[in-house]
Amino acid sequence: MSKDTTTTKDDTAAPTEEGNTAPRHELVYFALRNRKLVIGLSIVGLLGLAAIVAPFSARSNPDAFVGPPMQPPSSSYLLGTTYFGQDVYSQLVNGLRQSFLVGIMGGGIAFVVATAVGFTAGYRGGAVDEVLNMLTNVLLVIPTLALLIIVGGYLKGTSIVFEAMFVGATAWPWAARAIRAQTLSLVSRDFVGLARLSGVRSWRIVVGEVAPNMSSYLFLTFILLFGNAILISASYDFLGFGPPGGVSLGSMMNLAFAWNALQLHIWWWFVPPGVAIMGIVGGLYVTNVGLDEVFNPKLRSL
């Protein structure tokens, strides 16, 4: 503990000398000095790396029956085997891949919708704002998972592309509302008024004047949408709506639960996927806070 306190004190003392001259260097300096950012990024980065090299590091096709069933972790089966004798490690790295894909695609789609709605509502104002705001508030109240049970009930064994689209279509409202509020506060500034007066087209003002002034905010929003998409898809797969087979983190937990891993004490079947999700999502949250501190000098003083 005491060591930590001294490093944070150094943080606050050092920048005052070199900070003002080079803003870009300053950001990098603070980024590397920010413990939260470094820890968060390393966790997400490591898990991301594991996901990328999954096809090479996995010993088998995740669904293949490779050994005796219900083997605890050992040197030959790194994380043990499932009730059916599949390799848990292979399933885990493969599931990580799926989670990252759903997170990036689902979070990405939600982000695009949220920025489109948020900017339009905030910049246009008036009736357009009223309508979009109402739509946002209505969708905000409808729980994603509830919507899922009437959609998923009819579709068996969906693909991760569908999952990403579903998450993207339902997870955007809170982000749209936040972006709208930020846009509203920027639109009343002088530089936007000046751009309007000089006849710049609306979308150019939004892209060129408004968006860059809240770029860090947009980036943080995307990170949160990314993490949420992973959590939602994990619940989705846990309910058994996911792609067939034990190929995603959520369906690993689903299968482990369905085949009595609790009663049979096969803990190595359901513990790793949960740890992986917690790692990605928690890592993203901590990264988010760290970045916030880097972007916003007010928060650095702590």
Place this chain on the structure above:
Amino acid sequence: MRRYFARKLLTYFLTFFVAVTLDWGIPRLMPGDPIAGLLSKFQLQPSSYAVLHSSYTRAFNLGEPLWRQYLDFWRALLHGSLGTSIYAYPDPVTTVIRHAVVFTLALLLPATVLSYLAGNKVGAIAARRKLLDDTVLPFSYVLTATPYQWLALLLAFVLASVAHVFPISGGFSYSLVPTLSWAFLWSLLTHWFLPFVTLFLVGFGGWAIGMRNLIIYELDADYAHFLESLGAPRRLVRKYAYKNARLPQLTGLALSLGTIVGGAVVTEIVFNYPGIGWLVLQAINSEDFFLLQGIFLFIIVGVLLANFVVDVVYVLVDPRTRIGLQEGTR
């Protein structure tokens, strides 16, 4: 204040309308013929298949024009009918849901309220207190990033399956007949505990982080510095900061109601806790679409009511909404 509530209520009615329309429309928009799916389970002669198909089409009103079906759906709904459950045939969907909703409420209400209160308190205390902050914050981040179903699995495994401290599944012991006896109440309580703890812990993390960040922000505001320079005791400054930080947290509570309900669904499934979430699984397994549609509407109505409660609390806590300075925001 009247405008504030009028706007809110308009949004809620609109939401209900959209939800009912979705509830009606999604099954009809889905690819495939639901009746063909239903009949494919029986092995039928082609001639009897045709007869059954047309009779089912008539029974479910699927032969009518769409606008008729839509109006009929509303009419039935307003008469309090959501159809007949296939899973619990011949009970109506409303009865099946009513039995389950007691369990869900017993779980959700205390878990939500207590985690909100406790998280806010702990977060407020931890803010700007180095030692406490360094322990509470990482812990909270881990909790809030935990998938509900996984924490549930973990608790069920450690405390029920291995240590046998708590029962692993069900709403009460099946060897007991539901009566108002101590043994039965005790059984209810022990079965309730682990799902409750799951929902409580995940929620707690999020509220603690939120409050901690808000307090730090508030303590840096001008009014806080001014109070300090006047020589006000630290306690008093923190008290004002807390009062202000409550407002965004309340908004956050309204926003996260959907996530909390989703968490309850998967938690109940893990513990076989006989609430709405568990019912979802039964409905999916027995392809009981009427029940699924009913549960969807039930969840929507519940979330709308909860939203309304939060709105009322907000008015009580924030005097500005009462005199109309802050209309339409929140």
